[in-house]
Amino acid sequence: MFLTFVVALLVGCVVVYAAYKDTKLAVALAAGFAAITLFYVIMNREQPATQQQTVAPSITTPVSEVPASARSAP
Structure with a gap:
């Protein structure tokens, strides 16, 4: 840091x-x-809070909520 300051000053x-x-x-x-x-x-420059990018939440379907049409008949 000191060397950078000295070089910049020179x-x-x-x-x-x-x-x-x-x-x-x-x-x-x-x-x-x-x-x-x-x-x-x-x-x-810092981005304003209104322009910050957010990551979209991912939607996962639990295994217990598989649709009835996808279940195999016994």
Whole structure:
């Protein structure tokens, strides 16, 4: 976890420095950052309770309730 934080911080510093040196690059980086952030927010959004999928209950017929037409005559 700490290594991920350090790498992200270093990458952030490099991006800020590159954006400071080149204005066109700064606009492209800002647009890319906005797109990635939007994608992240959409993918991690929780579904509302009304849209959650539920598993349909299965219906099983007990052996004791076999129809009379299916029973064999004695």
